[in-house]
Amino acid sequence: MSGRPQAARRGLRRATLISFAAAGLLGSLVAPNLAEAKSAPKPRVEDLQLLAINDFHGNLEPPAGSSGTIKEIDPKTGQVVSTPAGGIEYLATELRQAREGKRNSVTVAAGDIVGASPLLSGLFHDEPTVEAMNKLGLDVTSVGNHEFDEGAKELLRMQRGGCHPVDGCYADGRTFEGASFKYLAANVTSEKTGKPILPPYWIKNVRGVKVGFIGVTLEGTPNIVTAEGVKGLKFGNEVTTINKYAAELRARGVNSIVALIHEGGYPASTTYNYDCGAAGAGVSGPIVDIARKIDPSVGAIVTGHTHNSYACAIPDPNGVPRSVTSAASFGRLYTEIDLKLDKTDGSIIRPSVTAANHVVRRDVPKAPDMTALIAYYNKLAAPIANRPVGYIGADINGRGSSDFEKPLGDVIADAQLAGLAAKDKGGAQVAFMNPGGIRSDLVYRASGAEGDGVVTYAEAFTVQPFTNMMQVKTLTGAALLALLQQQVSGLNDAAPKILQPSANLTYTLDLTKKGADRILATSVRLDGAPLDPAATYRVAANEFLAGGGDGFPAFTTGTDKLVGPSDLDLFTAYLTTNSKPGTPLTVPAQTRIKIIGAGTDQD
Structure with a gap:
């Protein structure tokens, strides 16, 4: 185990940072009179930390092989190396340490928390992963395509709880309580009712400032899930849906908005700390076009699906850079997004947003509650596993x-x-x-x-x-x-x-x-x-x-x-x-x- 204090360890991580203010990217858009600028009162602000993951796929234990490594640049040699990463015991420790000293922190995800999971979770229809995410402190996530692997009814059971309709209860006969975090599915509607099958957004009151989170999965979900899994459902356009609900949130007095999107991009480099460059030129894929069209009132975008890592700035429809991030997959990374909320109008101060990906290294103490959870389900699974x-x-x-x-x-x-x-x-x-x-x-x-x-x-x-x-x-x-x-x-x-x-x-x-x-x-x-x-x-x-x-x-x-x-x-x-x-x-x-x-x- 490393002997460095945690703060020093995190300070040594090579991370991609987005800081629009430092780059002066808004200077051409706002040019106030100097005297007015000196006399103008400083906005009252509230700091907010977002901790984000995506595409966890039930990987409670450290993933094996290449699935359990992250590519980074060795600061001593300059060479790309593969670093062991991931495992819920380490992820829990990292997130809990990252929250220390933060007055306001929200943990979010961009879908595929469950589905396509290893046996330890998959054997029990991913109930162990939902229990782990409850302990982890996950607050809200969008659905992903894999949340539909076993159909909408099973997804609703993940949210609401109850024993599996065929296999019954697993854990000593006790009833599965479901997710304490919120699943969002703004663009997934019932063919019968036309309404979202789960809430389209969630509002968090951050010391008087309302922050709205909109969650969507990729419109093409029916092309990558079995027909039975998406039976009776429609999947709407990501941009149209987010812009619709952003307007609805603003009408409700919510001016700080974050989008959680289970769709992603492809950075030019596979290293986790790659700098995407000016205007997001170093990232391609579906998320680029989506991000360029999402309403400017959305202050930050958290993405997933492609299992890549990036912390980029992609221009919004007004040409203003906006944070767009993804934390690889399998719990090997988490993204820390720091932003400031303007308490006067309740908006995200866009130039304040910074984002960095951090490796979930395996040299930190294991979280005891996660170790106990893994041991419990391993004992149940052992005769088969x-x-x-x-x-x-x-x-x-x-x-x-x-x-x-x-x-x-x-x-x-x-x-x-x-x-x-x-x-x-x-x-x-x-x-x-x-x-x-x-x-x-x-x-x-x-x-x-x-x-x-x-x-x-x-x-x-x-x-x-x-x-x-x-x-x-x-x-x-x-x-x-x-x-x-x-x-x-x-x-x-x-x-x-x-x-x-x-x-x-x-x-x-x-x-x-x-x-x-x-x-x-x-x-x-x-x-x-x-x-x-x-x-x-x-x-x-x-x-x-x-x-x-x-x-x-x-x-x-x-x-x-x-x-x-x-x-x-x-x-x-x-x-x-x-x-x-x-x-x-x-x-x-x-x-x-x-x-x-x-x-x-x-x-």
């Missing part, structure tokens, strides 16, 4: 791989084909896995007492936590080619989503071309033979993909659907069948997709 299901000889990266073809994606696709190839199982001839569904890596180093190279059920669950049911459909060769082209066209044109194929499918991806042409049609081979547009093929995918999710409508043209076991069941069965002590599973060679134009050609 600790069961060995396979063996690996080295790390097999999935979430932690930046390659289009991910080693763990190859393994998962092979597992799906192996489990569904038999005639009575669907007769699958090829399988595809969506990259976003790979939630972690398989790490060689032991996470507990199981030993190095042993894959436990809990570790397999962390990789495939959705337990999506598998489907096998008949697609024409033309539809199969369209499927491959949709990886780099349509909804995925700007940000390709490269499916992970089973070993018997190969093709070339040419990044020097545009749109669908990036898939070289003549290069596609299945079992070594060219794809025949007129032939039919049995294609396996999880129910999310098979329903057209992630921008793949070609899947919906399939016929003769057969529903199989869950993706997790096939994954664990494959690991058990294909690896033994002494003969572990090896890392795939990543030779299924030949890539041209990524700096150098990649095989």
Whole structure:
């Protein structure tokens, strides 16, 4: 453990700071007479600290592999290094220490607090994470797309409490009390009533100044959640919704407004303390256009979804820089946003806003209440969690791989084909896995007492936590080619989503071309033979993909659907069948997709 006092440690953190006043960015907008400026009374202000997280995804224990590190620049060498980070025991300590000495502090989040969670939380329908967030002091969060993984009714149970309708109560028979923090869903409305399914905003009285928080998720949520999860719901435009409720808040006398948005951007650097530069030029993605259009009355924007870290300034519709932040994911960072409230008119003094991301390092004391919570649920989960299901000889990266073809994606696709190839199982001839569904890596180093190279059920669950049911459909060769082209066209044109194929499918991806042409049609081979547009093929995918999710409508043209076991069941069965002590599973060679134009050609 570090011997430095906490204040000194935080002072040494390299953090991206936004300070509009220091940069003189408002000077051209306000140029008062000097004498008037000297005589004008100073505004009465109230300081407010916001502590923000996003995309926690139930990671109560420190995440394993690359999911549990943050990239930063070593101040001694100037090199980019990966620092271990995350874990609710450390996050709780960091946030509690950050609040010390602060008269006013509010803890906020930008969605995906639950969903796609490791076994410790997912096995209990994320009740442990909600309990942890209650203890953590979370005040308010927007919903994210993963809050809808189990549907709107389950989301409402997370807010209101009550035992699970199927699995009942877990903790010694006591009833789950629900979230003490507020879920906001301003742009998620019921198709029947047209009204938000949860409150659109929350108002906090900060010593006489009313501060409003508006929460939205991305408009495209239905494209990345199973159809059953968003059944009966509509998702409105982020900007339109925020501006609507900002006006409503102002009409209620609330002039300090913060937006919590589960949509994000892509900074030019992966280091957590990257300086976005003037006018947010160093960040791209959906949040840039959204931030530029949100009403200027919104004083700060907290974002998520992309799992990136940034503390940037993006101009509002009047061209005035405004704080836009994101704290990576899995509790590895938190953002500290300090602002001043004008007690005269109740507004956020925009030039006062500063924001910095801080690493949740693992050299601070663990929070005892969080340690106790983890131990309690680990005891309940142990009979299932600790069961060995396979063996690996080295790390097999999935979430932690930046390659289009991910080693763990190859393994998962092979597992799906192996489990569904038999005639009575669907007769699958090829399988595809969506990259976003790979939630972690398989790490060689032991996470507990199981030993190095042993894959436990809990570790397999962390990789495939959705337990999506598998489907096998008949697609024409033309539809199969369209499927491959949709990886780099349509909804995925700007940000390709490269499916992970089973070993018997190969093709070339040419990044020097545009749109669908990036898939070289003549290069596609299945079992070594060219794809025949007129032939039919049995294609396996999880129910999310098979329903057209992630921008793949070609899947919906399939016929003769057969529903199989869950993706997790096939994954664990494959690991058990294909690896033994002494003969572990090896890392795939990543030779299924030949890539041209990524700096150098990649095989």
